[in-house]
Amino acid sequence: MTFGAFNRSKTRGKRSREPLDAAALYEYAVRSLGSKMRTVAELKRLMRRRVEPDETGEAKVEAVVLRLKELHYLDDSRYASDYTRLRVENEKFGRRRVQQDLIQRGVHEQVIGKTLDAAYSELPEAELARKYIERKRLRKPTNEKETARIVRSLVRAGFSMGTIFPLLKAWKVEEATLTAVSEIDLDTPESGA
Numbered sequence: 001m002t003f004g005a006f007n008r009s010k011t012r013g014k015r016s017r018e019p020l021d022a023a024a025l026y027e028y029a030v031r032s033l034g035s036k037m038r039t040v041a042e043l044k045r046l047m048r049r050r051v052e053p054d055e056t057g058e059a060k061v062e063a064v065v066l067r068l069k070e071l072h073y074l075d076d077s078r079y080a081s082d083y084t085r086l087r088v089e090n091e092k093f094g095r096r097r098v099q100q101d102l103i104q105r106g107v108h109e110q111v112i113g114k115t116l117d118a119a120y121s122e123l124p125e126a127e128l129a130r131k132y133i134e135r136k137r138l139r140k141p142t143n144e145k146e147t148a149r150i151v152r153s154l155v156r157a158g159f160s161m162g163t164i165f166p167l168l169k170a171w172k173v174e175e176a177t178l179t180a181v182s183e184i185d186l187d188t189p190e191s192g193a
Contacts, residue, residue, distance in 0.1 A: 017050065019050065019051050019052045019057060020050045020051060020060075021060075022060050022063060022064070025047055025050060025051060025060050025061070025064050026064050026067065026068075028046075028047065028050055029043060029046075029047055029064050029065075029068060030068075030073065032046055033068070033073055033074065037079055037082065037083070038074075038079070039076050039079050039105045039106045039107055040065060040069075040074060040076055040106065041105065041106020041107075042105060042106060043065065043068075043074060044061055044065060045106075047060075047061045047064060047065075048061060076107050076108065076111050077111050077114075077115070079105075079107065080102055080107050080111050080112060080115040081115050081118070081119070083098070083101070083102065083105075084098050084102070084115050084116060084119045085119065087101070088119060088120075088123065088128070091132075091135075091157075092128055092129075092131045092132035092135050092157070093128075093132070093157050093158045094125060094128060094129065094132075094154075094157055094158030094159040094160070094163075095116055095120045095125065095158055096158035096159070096160070097156070097157055097158025098116065098119075098158060099112055099116055099158075100158070102115075125159060125160065125163045126163050126166065126167065128159075129154060129157075129159045129163050129164070129167055130167065132154070132157050132159070133154075133167070136153065138150055138153065140171045140172075140173075141168075141171070141173060141177075143177070144177050144180050144181065147168065147173055147177050147178075147181050148181050150168075151164055151168070151181055154167075161182070165178060165182075168181075
């Protein structure tokens with residue numbers, strides 16, 4: 001392939017597409033939902049790329065969303081409950097992590113609150129954290145660096161410090177190490193290194 005042919009092939013995918021009409025946009029949305037669960041916000045973001053960037057395009061997007069909701073193809077409450085159930089059962093994530101993920105996906109705060117209250121009401125966070133530790137095969141830390149790594153992992157998984165420190169104490173981590181770990185910045189990947 002010559003340099004010119006390579007250069008032309010890279011620009012092919014960047015050409016602007018013709019805006020879709022209402023029927024084609026609906027088909028596009030159904031195909032998108034068929035391949036992956038999506039929230040209203042995610043689907044709107046995808047569809048906006050395929051329509052005119054004005055009121056006409058926005059009207060098409062809103063009409064398709066309304067139709068999909070009427071047909072029960074699009075439901076943020078169902079999405080939030082399914083997403084939460086899967087994250088708890090498979091990943092063993094804590095409440096905060098699932099909440100952040102749902103916010104990032106554009107689910108409304110009230111829907112998130114109701115969903116998480118229902119999902120985590122009978123599930124003790126400490127038990128879920130223990131299951132997460134087993135799933136990730138985390139072992140008792142032997143020094144401050146390993147302890148900080150485990151704490152960061154549990155924080156990223158959505159567990160509170162009030163849950164993490166009793167688990168570390170159950171591992172009989174030294175009090176001096178716990179104190180040192182509580183003072184470091186857990187947002188920095190190399191803290192305590």
